[in-house]
Amino acid sequence: MTDRPRFAFRIDATDGAARTGLVSMRRGDIRTPAFMPVGTAATVKAMKPADVRASGADIILGNTYHLMLRPGAERVERLGGLHAFMGWERPVLTDSGGYQVMSLSELARVTEEGVTFRSHLDGSKHLLSPERSVEVQRLLGSDIVMAFDQLVPTTSTRDVQAAAMERSMRWAKRSRDAFDGGGAHAEAAAIFGIQQGALDEALRRASADQLREIGFDGYAVGGLAVGEGQAEMFRVLNFAAPMLPDERPRYLMGVGKPDDIVGAVARGIDMFDCVLPTRSGRTGQAFTRDGPINIRNARFAEEEEPLEAGCPCPVCGSWSRAYLHHLVRAGEILGAMLMTEHNLFFYQRLMADLRAAIAEGRLKAFADDFRERYRGGAA
Amino acid sequence: MTDRPRFAFRIDATDGAARTGLVSMRRGDIRTPAFMPVGTAATVKAMKPADVRASGADIILGNTYHLMLRPGAERVERLGGLHAFMGWERPVLTDSGGYQVMSLSELARVTEEGVTFRSHLDGSKHLLSPERSVEVQRLLGSDIVMAFDQLVPTTSTRDVQAAAMERSMRWAKRSRDAFDGGGAHAEAAAIFGIQQGALDEALRRASADQLREIGFDGYAVGGLAVGEGQAEMFRVLNFAAPMLPDERPRYLMGVGKPDDIVGAVARGIDMFDCVLPTRSGRTGQAFTRDGPINIRNARFAEEEEPLEAGCPCPVCGSWSRAYLHHLVRAGEILGAMLMTEHNLFFYQRLMADLRAAIAEGRLKAFADDFRERYRGGAA
Numbered sequence: 001m002t003d004r005p006r007f008a009f010r011i012d013a014t015d016g017a018a019r020t021g022l023v024s025m026r027r028g029d030i031r032t033p034a035f036m037p038v039g040t041a042a043t044v045k046a047m048k049p050a051d052v053r054a055s056g057a058d059i060i061l062g063n064t065y066h067l068m069l070r071p072g073a074e075r076v077e078r079l080g081g082l083h084a085f086m087g088w089e090r091p092v093l094t095d096s097g098g099y100q101v102m103s104l105s106e107l108a109r110v111t112e113e114g115v116t117f118r119s120h121l122d123g124s125k126h127l128l129s130p131e132r133s134v135e136v137q138r139l140l141g142s143d144i145v146m147a148f149d150q151l152v153p154t155t156s157t158r159d160v161q162a163a164a165m166e167r168s169m170r171w172a173k174r175s176r177d178a179f180d181g182g183g184a185h186a187e188a189a190a191i192f193g194i195q196q197g198a199l200d201e202a203l204r205r206a207s208a209d210q211l212r213e214i215g216f217d218g219y220a221v222g223g224l225a226v227g228e229g230q231a232e233m234f235r236v237l238n239f240a241a242p243m244l245p246d247e248r249p250r251y252l253m254g255v256g257k258p259d260d261i262v263g264a265v266a267r268g269i270d271m272f273d274c275v276l277p278t279r280s281g282r283t284g285q286a287f288t289r290d291g292p293i294n295i296r297n298a299r300f301a302e303e304e305e306p307l308e309a310g311c312p313c314p315v316c317g318s319w320s321r322a323y324l325h326h327l328v329r330a331g332e333i334l335g336a337m338l339m340t341e342h343n344l345f346f347y348q349r350l351m352a353d354l355r356a357a358i359a360e361g362r363l364k365a366f367a368d369d370f371r372e373r374y375r376g377g378a379a
Numbered sequence: 380m381t382d383r384p385r386f387a388f389r390i391d392a393t394d395g396a397a398r399t400g401l402v403s404m405r406r407g408d409i410r411t412p413a414f415m416p417v418g419t420a421a422t423v424k425a426m427k428p429a430d431v432r433a434s435g436a437d438i439i440l441g442n443t444y445h446l447m448l449r450p451g452a453e454r455v456e457r458l459g460g461l462h463a464f465m466g467w468e469r470p471v472l473t474d475s476g477g478y479q480v481m482s483l484s485e486l487a488r489v490t491e492e493g494v495t496f497r498s499h500l501d502g503s504k505h506l507l508s509p510e511r512s513v514e515v516q517r518l519l520g521s522d523i524v525m526a527f528d529q530l531v532p533t534t535s536t537r538d539v540q541a542a543a544m545e546r547s548m549r550w551a552k553r554s555r556d557a558f559d560g561g562g563a564h565a566e567a568a569a570i571f572g573i574q575q576g577a578l579d580e581a582l583r584r585a586s587a588d589q590l591r592e593i594g595f596d597g598y599a600v601g602g603l604a605v606g607e608g609q610a611e612m613f614r615v616l617n618f619a620a621p622m623l624p625d626e627r628p629r630y631l632m633g634v635g636k637p638d639d640i641v642g643a644v645a646r647g648i649d650m651f652d653c654v655l656p657t658r659s660g661r662t663g664q665a666f667t668r669d670g671p672i673n674i675r676n677a678r679f680a681e682e683e684e685p686l687e688a689g690c691p692c693p694v695c696g697s698w699s700r701a702y703l704h705h706l707v708r709a710g711e712i713l714g715a716m717l718m719t720e721h722n723l724f725f726y727q728r729l730m731a732d733l734r735a736a737i738a739e740g741r742l743k744a745f746a747d748d749f750r751e752r753y754r755g756g757a758a
Binding site: 043071322323326337 | 422424454458465661681698701705708709711715716
């Protein structure tokens, strides 16, 4: 695969602000708009890699924060890198750890150097800085490295938001420099910058300008999907997404619900990640075109239909809602496995449908139909 | 498959007391000696049915006690039976519930009629009798029905053991009659009797004689592997197994560890079931030819070798001990999945090796080699 490009993005069709195309990298192609299943601890929870691939995933996400604490980045590197370790040969995007270090760790302390914190696992003390974050991502063998940024609560004042954004831009430059100094890894991988600025148009503009000045392979929209609600997220995307270069992939981090994704694609987003299909699968929620259902509900106890009528996934081809109801109620691992598998297929089928709709210039009709059916049927 | 026999047992080769052959039933053939993975709650825990089959399993076991309480035998019947419900098309043997009702339920009360008890799930009151046990097994669609018997603690006096055995023989006759009255089910399924009598040769003889008088498709050895130790179990098998008809399959219930199985096969046993490969898989124990290993042990943290060198299973083909160590330590579902899969392949490979050794008249050499290596390497 060494004759493949390090990183190339081709747009095959547009429909309004939406685009469909292909990211090409050494370890494989990524069809966009793309959904990346989350593989936090070197595993997409309850799924074998071959089944993740069979669902249609071209790329998965790994969490720097979790992996640096367990099993440890240096250990993963000694074991041949994340791909060999977990048995996933295609591209992996790693986050920078900036989000988790603030939300999961204990006693995080932020300075211009970086963030010192204590592990939520064993209380051990660690530092994450732009340089260390990029080093960890390199040790993991990441294909798409994310710049290290500073997250602040959404309830912060505009001054605090502005200061965190400005610091994140200084850290973005340090991340870029650390990545470029990475030798062979920099020749084979890519790095994305992350736009911050909360819900403020001027801050988002300033952040985008500074990121473009540094220059990245792709650009993420950070700091959304943190509780602001869909309408507010779409309002921000309306101005924030176009600030990022047209010719580069745009990645909306941590999004989201199926109808969030549909709306964000219509606003020019190319890549997504979210724990929702996997986490929901473990708690009994299944996604369907008619809205999510909670399979624990007593009304499913004797339903012989599959989770979703007409779904081509292996789960819907073999098992009834009644069986899944039983498994989930009984706390069986197979319940988590099958629910997760269906949900990942659902998400990937949605992405394939979105790509086809854009290619055929009928995204608005598809989105309207999807939303109406999805929201009308929500249980 | 309706031109297939209801139940036929063919012995292809013998080696000492050991035999290898084939049980043929409507839903498929069972190569003997056979190991039946346990699918307690309509699932072999953490495994898809196709992967259970791929490991080499010809038949699985379902638990009457668990299934009658959740999701309920009548419900399973309305949903098309256990095979359709769980997506396993090959033979299923169901136990009678006699063991679990004494070990798991609350306030069990035994009379000549049967056992009344309260569910360990919700405290609801139930009756299990020979007639109800066979009815539940019929509602589930069981291929091999087990007679309902009475278990007493191994610490009971000989009088108590004798009385329980005699009652179990009366219940065996009632089970046989209930089975024969089952209409179409009796035309397509089989029923096994269960020898009781604890560790006492005279009681075992009396039990075997009464079972032969009633007549069953196969005969189980019950009441062993309940804490008496391997040497004592083998001592009892030496006299108990030959009491059961040569021309019928002999099933040693709830056994066992790999070297238990090797020794029992040498003593004429044809069928086994045990939760050990699946339960161990969920707690971090992996079986290897060099003895079991606990993958949580720190020495595996950076071992790039598979669980067992040379093992042809899908897990050993793709993942290292280091990765499984990480998954199990992190409490990841995939850890339980992969450890279980390897263990089931290990057990089925052992059974295939035993069948080949018997067919080639070299069982003693195989058993000696296996035991020496297995015990020598135990970690």
